[in-house]
Amino acid sequence: MGMHTDARTIPATRTLVLASSCSALALSAATLLLIPSALRGILSSGFLPHAYCYLYNKQLIALHVGSDVAIWLSYVAISCTLAYLVWRTRSDVPFSWMFLAFGLFIVACGFTHFMEVVVLWKPLYWLAGDVKLVTAVASVVTAIALPGLIPQVHKMVTAASLSEERRVQLEKANEGLQHLSVHVLNVQDEERRRVARELHDGVGQYLVAIKMSCDRALAASRDAAQAGALRESISLLERCTSEVRTLSHLLHPPLLEEIGLASAIPWYAEGFTERSGVAVQVELPEGLERLPQPMELVLFRVLQESLTNIHRHARTKTALVALEVQDGHARLVVEDGGQGFDFMHGQPEHPGVGIASMRERVREAGGEFRITSSPRGTRVEATIPLS
Numbered sequence: 001m002g003m004h005t006d007a008r009t010i011p012a013t014r015t016l017v018l019a020s021s022c023s024a025l026a027l028s029a030a031t032l033l034l035i036p037s038a039l040r041g042i043l044s045s046g047f048l049p050h051a052y053c054y055l056y057n058k059q060l061i062a063l064h065v066g067s068d069v070a071i072w073l074s075y076v077a078i079s080c081t082l083a084y085l086v087w088r089t090r091s092d093v094p095f096s097w098m099f100l101a102f103g104l105f106i107v108a109c110g111f112t113h114f115m116e117v118v119v120l121w122k123p124l125y126w127l128a129g130d131v132k133l134v135t136a137v138a139s140v141v142t143a144i145a146l147p148g149l150i151p152q153v154h155k156m157v158t159a160a161s162l163s164e165e166r167r168v169q170l171e172k173a174n175e176g177l178q179h180l181s182v183h184v185l186n187v188q189d190e191e192r193r194r195v196a197r198e199l200h201d202g203v204g205q206y207l208v209a210i211k212m213s214c215d216r217a218l219a220a221s222r223d224a225a226q227a228g229a230l231r232e233s234i235s236l237l238e239r240c241t242s243e244v245r246t247l248s249h250l251l252h253p254p255l256l257e258e259i260g261l262a263s264a265i266p267w268y269a270e271g272f273t274e275r276s277g278v279a280v281q282v283e284l285p286e287g288l289e290r291l292p293q294p295m296e297l298v299l300f301r302v303l304q305e306s307l308t309n310i311h312r313h314a315r316t317k318t319a320l321v322a323l324e325v326q327d328g329h330a331r332l333v334v335e336d337g338g339q340g341f342d343f344m345h346g347q348p349e350h351p352g353v354g355i356a357s358m359r360e361r362v363r364e365a366g367g368e369f370r371i372t373s374s375p376r377g378t379r380v381e382a383t384i385p386l387s
Helices: 009-043 058-088 096-118 125-148 150-220 224-251 254-258 261-276 293-314 353-364
Strands: 279-283 318-326 329-336 368-374 377-385
Touching: 058 096, 096 125, 125 150, 150 224, 150 353, 224 261, 254 261, 254 293, 261 279, 261 293, 261 318, 293 318, 293 329, 293 353, 293 377, 353 368, 353 377
Parallel strands: 279 318
Antiparallel strands: 318 329, 329 377, 368 377
């Protein structure tokens, strides 16, 4: 018989298998109906064992009876297990009908062993032969149907192998992307530090020098119109200098490196309130000591991104920032009472770059990042081990 079978023959084969299996079930049910009468015959006074072939040896009879009963019960248990498996995975397991056919075939085989026990006491040879006939039909039909499934099973195995290879490739690619993401974040922090230094030491100093020149020109000016223009220029230079200083500190706060989170968090929250109008409540532990500098930078960036998201999306006027250090961990919590956003499978439905960068920073630091949201507000929590 060829290995390739037309797909149109599979439904016919399936029907034949199921028909033979139903016949096996019907015959098995008939056998079960005879059990009470067989037991009554065994227990009757005219009981005479049909055990000539076993020489009426009680030990030999017990050996065969015990073995056949054990096989029968085991086959029934296996069939029930297969039926339960098909029922639980009926929408996922392919060729479930073949599992059922195997289960019914095994039941039929089990009843052939059961009939071996019955005929020791009752010469029901025709019934035993009928059971064997049904078992033979089920065996032949199953054996014929099975080779036709080999090409499809081979395709499934091949597809599973390809899927596993692709999964491994995706894992490697994901690992490479994570390393690249960490590298990009580190480069971003270095670039922020460099730009902040250039703004403070370069542009800021030039603006101060221009203001000093304008101050000298104003002191020496005798023209009222010229003096007014100089005063306006000085005012603009002061505002420009203040904006450059603020931008420099936002890119890389000097307080974060000099004093730590104990000063950087209140300073940033106060400035954020002035710029956005969102009142930020800050809760810090008393006597907060310096944390490792990389950890402080991660927590500060999480704070920045969280407050920025609150200003852009939350539509609220209040926020809470809390930092606690205990049990060898530092935990930063940022909460708001805004409108929240949609979640799917425990994750934001449309996560932005900011959430991804926060998650990646915390993961690289060996910590845990969690974000929860509801119509009553959003909570961002970053926990990082101190070691």
